[in-house]
Amino acid sequence: MTGIVRISDDALARACGAESLVMAFEKLGWTVEHVSSWGMHWLEPLVEVNGVGWGAVTVDRVADIAEGGAHDLCIGPVAEHPFIASQQQLTFARAGRTRPLSLDDYATTGGWAGLDRAREIGGEQVLAEMLRSGLRGRGGAGFPAGIKWQTVAKAEGTRKYVVCNADEGDSGTFADRMLMEGDPFALIEGMAICAHAVGASQGYIYLRSEYPDAQRKLEAALALSAHIIAPFRVEVRMGAGTYVCGEETSLLNSLEGKRGEVRAKPPLPALQGLFGCPTVVNNVLTLAAVPHILTEGGAALYESLGVERSKGTMPIQIAGNVKHGGLYETAFGVTLRELVYDIAGGTASGRPVKAVQVGGPLGAYIHPDQFDLPFDYEAYTAADALIGHGGIVVFDDTADMAALARFAMQFCAAESCGKCTPCRIGSVRGTEIIERILTGGRKADAVESLPQMHNVRQSERSLEEQVMLLEDLCETMKFGSLCALGGFTPYPVMSALRHWPEDFGLAREAALA
Amino acid sequence: MKTIDEIVADHADREGPLLPILHEIQAALGCIDAEAETRIAELLNLTRAEVHGVVSFYHDFKTKPDERPVVQVCRAEACQARGVEAMMAAAHLAAGDRVRLDTVYCLGLCSVGPNARVGDDLHARLNENSLAKLVENA
Numbered sequence: 329m330t331g332i333v334r335i336s337d338d339a340l341a342r343a344c345g346a347e348s349l350v351m352a353f354e355k356l357g358w359t360v361e362h363v364s365s366w367g368m369h370w371l372e373p374l375v376e377v378n379g380v381g382w383g384a385v386t387v388d389r390v391a392d393i394a395e396g397g398a399h400d401l402c403i404g405p406v407a408e409h410p411f412i413a414s415q416q417q418l419t420f421a422r423a424g425r426t427r428p429l430s431l432d433d434y435a436t437t438g439g440w441a442g443l444d445r446a447r448e449i450g451g452e453q454v455l456a457e458m459l460r461s462g463l464r465g466r467g468g469a470g471f472p473a474g475i476k477w478q479t480v481a482k483a484e485g486t487r488k489y490v491v492c493n494a495d496e497g498d499s500g501t502f503a504d505r506m507l508m509e510g511d512p513f514a515l516i517e518g519m520a521i522c523a524h525a526v527g528a529s530q531g532y533i534y535l536r537s538e539y540p541d542a543q544r545k546l547e548a549a550l551a552l553s554a555h556i557i558a559p560f561r562v563e564v565r566m567g568a569g570t571y572v573c574g575e576e577t578s579l580l581n582s583l584e585g586k587r588g589e590v591r592a593k594p595p596l597p598a599l600q601g602l603f604g605c606p607t608v609v610n611n612v613l614t615l616a617a618v619p620h621i622l623t624e625g626g627a628a629l630y631e632s633l634g635v636e637r638s639k640g641t642m643p644i645q646i647a648g649n650v651k652h653g654g655l656y657e658t659a660f661g662v663t664l665r666e667l668v669y670d671i672a673g674g675t676a677s678g679r680p681v682k683a684v685q686v687g688g689p690l691g692a693y694i695h696p697d698q699f700d701l702p703f704d705y706e707a708y709t710a711a712d713a714l715i716g717h718g719g720i721v722v723f724d725d726t727a728d729m730a731a732l733a734r735f736a737m738q739f740c741a742a743e744s745c746g747k748c749t750p751c752r753i754g755s756v757r758g759t760e761i762i763e764r765i766l767t768g769g770r771k772a773d774a775v776e777s778l779p780q781m782h783n784v785r786q787s788e789r790s791l792e793e794q795v796m797l798l799e800d801l802c803e804t805m806k807f808g809s810l811c812a813l814g815g816f817t818p819y820p821v822m823s824a825l826r827h828w829p830e831d832f833g834l835a836r837e838a839a840l841a
Numbered sequence: 842m843k844t845i846d847e848i849v850a851d852h853a854d855r856e857g858p859l860l861p862i863l864h865e866i867q868a869a870l871g872c873i874d875a876e877a878e879t880r881i882a883e884l885l886n887l888t889r890a891e892v893h894g895v896v897s898f899y900h901d902f903k904t905k906p907d908e909r910p911v912v913q914v915c916r917a918e919a920c921q922a923r924g925v926e927a928m929m930a931a932a933h934l935a936a937g938d939r940v941r942l943d944t945v946y947c948l949g950l951c952s953v954g955p956n957a958r959v960g961d962d963l964h965a966r967l968n969e970n971s972l973a974k975l976v977e978n979a
């Protein structure tokens with residue numbers, strides 16, 4: 329039997345062996361369509377024939393599937409799989425369904441409708457609809473996108489920029505990557521709508537260098553769509569392996585060819601951004617949500633989803649030790665309990681869940697006792713946690729929370745831009761204190777033991793004093809750092825200490841004092 | 842192979858051209874050494890200190906050549922949750938001095954880790970054996 333088989337060419341599917349399946353099917357005379365990924369990562373590489381899926385497929389099963397067999401791997405109609413059917417897909421409406429670089433596929437699934445309409449209704453009206461939708465920045469800070477656009481639109485200046493933040497450095501996140509690889513025209517359309525609304529003629533996509541596949545896709549997509557978005561132009565610029573360059577002002581310095589040091593605000597990038605010109609900096613997901621919002625009735629629909637001030641949908645990335653990891657887009661308000669147990673199916677190891685880190689390396693570790701927390705910016709803030717870019721990383725009971733707290737400090741030390749002291753030095757000291765807590769204190773060193781050092785304290789610090797010192801340091805970092813790298817590193821550290829003191833060798837009461 | 846002068850000339854009409862230039866030189870020459878920094882500075886009308894400041898800021902740029910094959914292993918939280926740390930001893934053993942083992946923080950494949958990158962090829966669902974084999978074959 330031969331026919332058409334659909335296999336994703338997403339980097340994750342390829343890393344899981346999709347290419348060998350492509351070759352095997354072609355050898356049997358099949359036509360292979362390279363589509364985007366559905367986001368059911370535990371089933372990658374996924375093979376789809378006439379809407380029916382098989383996964384995760386290994387190359388020795390290809391002949392079986394070609395004959396309509398391999399029932400043990402068959403998942404039935406892919407679109408009806410509970411993981412897909414229970415989502416509310418707006419940003420990822422095309423996931424798994426279209427060929428990423430096909431302009432035809434894009435246009436027949438509603439592509440460019442938002443841009444066409446934006447051009448018709450004019451900039452003012454676009455801004456009004458963006459405000460109405462309630463869309464907030466998906467990069468981490470959750471700032472209302474419409475207000476940012478309005479500021480840039482009103483700013484004085486003949487030269488303005490639209491910059492897409494595609495630095496996606498947070499561990500446990502991959503939605504930007506999937507969007508850029510799977511639906512690159514959606515991002516380009518979103519940027520073009522933004523440029524039209526604020527009056528910009530040049531755009532940049534600042535892409536992390538860890539994503540070579542996304543670079544290829546974006547550059548190909550930009551070449552194919554240049555005539556559609558003209559006179560607006562977009563260029564892809566590669567980062568250079570530095571986490572802090574995801575921070576918007578550091579990113580702008582990097583684009584200008586400088587060290588990626590964070591700038592003090594004000595001035596806001598919206599007023600003095602790239603090369604001192606008014607600049608919109610938005611995350612990939614923020615911009616990719618725009619085409620849908622700008623279609624007829626899109627803003628009202630978006631505004632009707634979600635809870636409180638968290639409107640619309642969030643592409644949630646389920647990662648770490650889970651059975652069913654992948655991309656799950658749903659309206660705000662979903663609880664961690666639903667995400668971890670119902671949707672992700674619990675841990676891959678089959679062991680009990682110990683902790684979930686939400687929001688990347690700067691996000692808090694959340695204890696199963698708090699799993700009723702709804703996905704909502706304000707609810708997370710109130711719980712000393714953050715949603716960030718919407719990644720959740722699940723750990724089973726073998727996780728060592730003290731080691732993870734130390735890792736958070738080490739990561740901050742490795743990635744600090746060096747501009748401010750609480751972060752640059754605090755992170756190093758923080759690592760040392762946690763080290764001392766874990767190894768039971770530290771003896772006076774050679775210099776401290778000299779007789780003339782009479783100001784040095786002679787008694788060793790107790791465990792409780794070390795913990796107090798760590799808490800003090802975290803306070804200083806939280807309130808004294810210029811940006812969220814130093815400012816939020818205390819979240820993973822303090823949450824680990826509060827909820828799992830026994831991992832630090834402390835009695836439960838000590839940490840709660 | 843292109844010279845530094847040619848590479849700089851190719852990017853001359855871009856806004857803020859330094860990072861694209863450094864990427865291309867790093868790829869072509871394997872590093873950006875003092876000599877390269879001096880030449881780039883001359884061509885762009887910068888001081889060498891400015892160029893060096895940029896080169897030393899970014900993890901991707903190296904100031905010394907290293908001919909060894911490189912395997913980048915993700916050791917960020919999601920890959921830790923899937924057991925990467927327990928695999929590192931065997932990976933280091935397999936690497937010896939022949940292969941450079943670099944740590945990266947996240948390759949964007951966090952649901953199917955532990956993961957590694959060799960050149961532009963990504964490898965997922967690694968275990969102790971398959972990572973060690975990947976290193977041996979690098």
Ligand SMILES: Cc1cc2nc3c(=O)[nH]c(=O)nc-3n(C[C@H](O)[C@H](O)[C@H](O)COP(=O)(O)O)c2cc1C
Nearest residue numbers: 465466467493495496497574575576610611614812
């Ligand atoms: C250390 C640090 C890293 C960040 N990394 C990213 C990132 O990788 N991607 C991103 O979109 N925003 C990142 N941000 C947030 C940006 O500073 C900024 O808020 C965002 O790009 C604005 O776009 P948005 O309003 O669409 O979210 C980071 C912030 C900090 C402090």
Ligand code: SF4
Nearest residue numbers: 745747748751811814
């Ligand atoms: S908090 Fe850290 S990364 Fe942020 S500006 Fe200060 S030193 Fe730089």
Ligand code: FES
Nearest residue numbers: 915919920948951
């Ligand atoms: S944490 Fe390892 S790939 Fe993301």
